[in-house]
Amino acid sequence: EVQLVQSGAEVKKPGESLKISCKGSGHSFTTSWIAWVRQKPGKGLEWMGVIFPGDSDTRYSPSFKGQVTMSADKSINTAFLQWSGLKVSDTAMYFCAIINSGYPEAWIDPWGQGTLVTVSS
Amino acid sequence: DIQMTQSPSSLSASVGDRVTITCQASQDITNSLSWYQQKPGKAPKLLIFDASNLETGVPSRFNGRGSGTDFTFTISSLQPEDIATYYCQQYDNLPLTFGGGTKVEIK
Numbered sequence: 001e002v003q004l005v006q007s008g009a010e011v012k013k014p015g016e017s018l019k020i021s022c023k024g025s026g027h028s029f030t031t032s033w034i035a036w037v038r039q040k041p042g043k044g045l046e047w048m049g050v051i052f053p054g055d056s057d058t059r060y061s062p063s064f065k066g067q068v069t070m071s072a073d074k075s076i077n078t079a080f081l082q083w084s085g086l087k088v089s090d091t092a093m094y095f096c097a098i099i100n101s102g103y104p105e106a107w108i109d110p111w112g113q114g115t116l117v118t119v120s121s
Numbered sequence: 122d123i124q125m126t127q128s129p130s131s132l133s134a135s136v137g138d139r140v141t142i143t144c145q146a147s148q149d150i151t152n153s154l155s156w157y158q159q160k161p162g163k164a165p166k167l168l169i170f171d172a173s174n175l176e177t178g179v180p181s182r183f184n185g186r187g188s189g190t191d192f193t194f195t196i197s198s199l200q201p202e203d204i205a206t207y208y209c210q211q212y213d214n215l216p217l218t219f220g221g222g223t224k225v226e227i228k
Contacts, residue, residue, distance in 0.1 A: 107167060
């Protein structure tokens with residue numbers, strides 16, 4: 001069974017750094033894209049970007065470029081999303097998900113369970 | 122970026138009713154459209170890809186159709202377990218974009 005397991009909920013202060021993780025199993029981690037999707041409380045889904053763990057090719061949504069960094073360590077089947085200076089407006093649920101295709105322009109399935117990030121002073 | 126306009130934003134229907142949601146793309150996306158179901162507190166779940174293909178294991182009461190810029194998603198007979206928010210998503214071009222969502226409730 002293809003599965004993504006994300007790291008646990010985080011509570012941080014504005015300006016702090018954070019790195020959350022997404023560990024894959026049951027599929028070839030190096031031949032699928034991993035997408036990151038943000039969902040603010042009570043709001044819709046926002047596509048942040050994708051990374052191809054095989055060669056770390058990364059494509060960011062213009063809305064998130066420069067705001068976050070995506071990375072991956074294929075030796076441990078894990079993708080990461082990190083911030084260097086969190087803002088209160090980063091408070092959201094963050095999902096990772098698989099794009100089971102050789103190219104990033106495809107449907108997204110399956111999804112991780114989500115990581116809730118709360119930023120508050 | 123391709124804008125996806127989804128309507129209605131919410132609807133209330135009775136068990137057994139036919140429910141229809143529409144999604145309009147700001148430009149031609151051929152059939153590069155998927156539909157997701159998200160229940161409260163859960164991750165989204167893929168229901169339909171390539172506009173009309175049902176994902177394995179998804180009940181046949183869910184249906185999608187359309188191409189170009191106009192798409193519809195239908196639940197032929199609403200069931201209590203279908204209470205959720207539904208999203209369309211285009212994957213014709215990066216950045217991938219989602220519709221605003223439709224919250225489906227039982228009347």
